[in-house]
Amino acid sequence: MAISDHVDLPQFMDGLKRRNPGETEFHQAVYEVAANVFDFIADKEIYHSQQILRRIAEPDRVISFRVCWEDDQGNIRVNRGYRVQNNNSIGPYKGGLRFHPSVNQSILKFLAFEQTFKNSLTGLPMGGAKGGADFNPKGKSDGEVMRFCQAFMTELYRHVGEDMDVPAGDIGVGAREIGYLFGQWKRLTNKFTGVLTGKGRAFGGSPIRTEATGYGTVYMLQDMLLQAGHDIEGKTALVSGSGNVATYAIEKLNQSGAKVVTASDSTGFIYDPDGIDDERLAYLMDLKTNRRGKIEEYAREFGVEFHAGQRPWIVAADLALPSATQNEISQDDARTLIKNGVVAVSEGANMPTVQEGVQDFTEARVLFAPSKAANAGGVAISGLEMSQNSTRMTWTEDELQTQLRSIMANIHAQCLEYGSAPDGYVDYVKGANVAGFVKVADAMIAYGVV
Ligand code: NDP
Ligand code: 2IT
16 A cells, blocks of 8 residues: 555544544544654655554553442442553553542543653653542542552452553552552562552662652753753743652752742642742642642741642743643643743643643744653653562662663653754654654564554
């Protein structure tokens, strides 16, 4: 069949939407990749004839199950759990678990699809998956969270394994939840293996896994700025979120000499014009991670502004690191950031910018690192946690810091290889999509039709 006989991008997207009705986040994630990949494969018959993109955009399997547990009042509660195993061409399925009331099949399919390309960019042998539940951990006691995690793993355990599928944390799943999940896995299987990453250091967790995503997002920012002749030192940064990714991004930004003036949660954002220094960051981490409070308390504690129900993008700054959730930068937000002179955006969260916003950043020649490149540091250290568990060894913190820095530099280099435009601008979106695609596609071709 000649290339001209194959479907074009609009036909491909029409088919995807027809087969996955209403799954808007999934459509968005696939479109972003397909737009670049269609250009790249225009003259490469093998990728067309083997239907590679069509195959990657059809998850290997979507598992959905009932999770039944008892709350502190003795009421029976029912949630829906999922695991989307998108693609295991280059390694065991790998990706986080999200516990949030908004979780649905569309969101997990988008995340599992993205994860496939992100994991490929790390250079480590990991396929893509994502899972979670529409469980809301807010306001639940530790006992309720424990019983939920145990009920969730009681079904999930039959679908995961250290060489099959290795989950980790994401929104609403941190050290506490991973501990409960691993404890239940161990009880059900009578095995002690690296079936989850992000574990506590006392039971097989890796040094710097907690810091890795936020740090990596800043390393990507540093490399982009350096490539374009800018310096991070002295720049003002907006961060959204105040969870795992956001707080360690703030820590690394502080270490790099930038000033972070915002942080947020689902209730609004704080604006601290003097900067969230290390002391205030320690307060924020304790508030959000240990006390599970609302960010307004930070504003009260330090006498700064709290903007209820708003996101930080209205504040003028040089750098933006969206690190809360998907689609948190609307097209209007992107335009406001551009108008206020933003130089670079590094996405800590997964797909935090709407498609039209990404286009506006690109047209305005803003340096823009998409999530699959920028936040890959977390899953990269997860991959190294798997290696350490397999060999029953623990590497030193210094070794892992060096590895994380070099993995992020390598991702930056891959983006340059596939995303450099003739005018010198680097299209990191294109670079990441194509570099992530090639490895997975070539493995799939090697396997034949499976
Ligand atoms: P956490 O649960 O630790 O923190 C999430 C933060 O985002 C909280 O401040 C939360 O506010 C806020 N948030 C969550 N949902 C919404 C929403 N719908 N609207 C507004 N604010 C919201 O999660 P992580 O830091 O782990 O994850 C943040 C992002 O980073 C996600 O997109 C995740 O997929 C991505 N990511 C995470 C990795 C990791 O290693 N953890 C790796 C790569 C990407 P509140 O406290 O009020 O709920
Ligand atoms: O989106 C992500 O990369 C994560 N939530 C981390 C996945 C992992 O397996 O560490």
